[in-house]
Amino acid sequence: MNKHKLRALILMVGAIFMAFFMVNVTSQASTSRDQGVDWSKFQSNSGVFGYSTDKFVFSQAGGFYGGTNIPQTTYASQVASAQQAGKRVHTYLWDGVGGNMTNAKAMMAYYLPRVRTPKGSIVALDYEDGASNSVSANTDVILAQMKLIKDAGYTPMLYSGKAYLNAHVNTSLIVKAYGNCLWLAEYPDYLVRTKPNYNYFPSMDGVAIFQFTSMYKAGGLDGNVDLTGITKSGYTKASKAKAQANVKQAQAVKKATFKVVKYNQRGVFYPNQALAVRYTDSDKVRQVATYYNGESVIYNAVIIEHDYVWARYTRSNGLYGFIKLGVTNGHDYGKRVTGQLVSHTYYTVKSGDSWWSIAQRNDLSLTTLASQNGKTIYTTIYPGQRLVVR
Template sequence: MNKRKLKALVLMVGAIFMAFFMFNLNSQASTSRDQGVDWSKFQSNSGVFGYSTDKFVFSQAGGFYGGTNIPQTTYASQVASAKQAGKRVHTYLWDGVGGNMINAKAMMAYYLPRVKTPKGSIVALDYENGASYSVTANTNVILAQMALIKAAGYTPMLYSGKAYLNAHVNVADIVRAYGNCLWLAEYPDYLVRTKPDYNWFPSMDGVAIFQFTSTYKAGGLDGNVDLTGITKSGYTTASKAKAQANVKKAQKAQAAKVVKYSQRGVFYPNRTLAVRYTDSDKVRQVATYYKGESVIYNAVIIEHDYVWARYTRSNGLYGFIKLGVTNGPAYGKRVVGQLVSHTYYTVKSGDSWWTIAQRNGLSMTTLASQNGKTIYSTIYPGQRLVVR
């Protein structure tokens, strides 16, 4: 075969491959090419809309930052604004827990009762910073969080960049459990783009939403395209009926599992705390919060047959108090409050925030925060730091 014919054959095979790839991509996208935007506090109380043809909005409810849950005050008004504009509105959360399962469950216990979008709608985890050095730990945390989202009656999704996910998470496990559940970002440039350029599509299994630009309009705004119709979740008659049925089923299952604990000596006197025993993950947020002068009790976690109240001290450190037994012979029995002991590390010569955090599977920000400091604070040999 001469060189001219060989070159022509190579070009023809390449053209067939690209046509096949684009056909598959277009087939995947054919079910829904709806476009929409996502908002955080930077889009103000009412949000910033893209174009009249946009169909959906994601609003950030808050997230786990530097060792604590910080809600966004713009969330409720943004959801109301999107609904008034006739958009399908969904929720996302900044997921800065890394590979810490306790923080992950506490985060979901805090936010899931605060979701203001309809049952069946999407609750997405924004996982793009703070991952631990353990791929297994990161993956297990995400799977546990997505299970809690699903158990609460919402549609779980995972947002990130392709490179970051592949570096820190076993994506195959996530997709195996939840199918087309990925929301991935990939931008060709920072010019205004009103339509996706599929030459930059982050091709991998499980992609449901493609965030194709951070400059959807002049001034900056994320633009997203729904490839599978997932943003219709919670907004069809069938999905609403299914969600309502699941809620009734869950309520019926929980009805016989309510336990009451006297709060004397732990919270304010003469108050009652109702705790619901849920699925195998045993996590449920309590609707009532109690504030003391120096301690804020902001979550309740049911773990290993005990009820734990998460507290935050005035100096920013947090821990857990054991409240009671959830099942077995001692079901409902009061347990004297005991603080969970911390694990400490003594700083050695040559140590830094980075080396200590890496050694203990934490981010530098989390390590510094749980010690009441920032990553710019100086540490000295002999100093004790909380690492667990």
């Protein structure tokens, strides 16, 4: 094959590849191509918008830095600001856990209950620093975190740069598990850019969002383009309907859970059985309340206090405790209950007190005093704490 034919063949193959690549990007982009911004504490309490055409916002809730969870104080107000502006707002977290599974799970346990964006919305892991030397450990950590995000009812994503991911993470496993879930950054330069330049697209499988500049406007701001419509997660009619259905289902479960234990009648309660309360006063209230998982317990008293019903129970290990069964008024719960079926005498701990001194003062044994407060004699007590002594 002569040089001219070879050169023509190379050019043709190159053109076919670029055409295929651009068709792929274009087909993804046709799903959305909405643009939006991402914020951290540097964008102030209200955030900084790029342009009126922006459709979505990512706000940083905090992250794991230097061995500890550090929340961003601007997160709640930024979410509120974006919602007020009519933007689809999502959450991201600085994921500096490296390959440490314990820290990774602790981080998610800390932040997931603090997410303020809607169920179904994105919770992205910002994984761009602190990776361990083990690709498998880093990958396992990310997969575990993304599963926790999904199990909590959110849409998991992974943010980073292409080079960093290639060096430290097996992204093929991430994409295999979660599909188009990557949010990748690649900047052609540091000039102000209002639109993405797809010649600098970070060509990897599974890219859903392309962060195309850190100079979206003069002064600096990250600009992102949604290639797949993923930023609509949590904001479609279907997702809202699903969320409402989940709430109704949870409420239905709550109202149908506990069914019949009589006041002062000892009876064994096991998980998945129902518990309610029949009172001895004239109102004859039936109580419906939230289900609590746990070991078998014996309920031997019911206390009505401040419009809540408390059941005192004995756990199978012999310790005592109290469980709040729910409100006693409102149309779902029957008539309001009045009166006090079981009364207690409380002692407020003072400086210098101990289990022994309080027990002696109230003619109790150490173990009885501790157990009837749901504690052991080795539990630390503090001034101001209230203990049941009768």
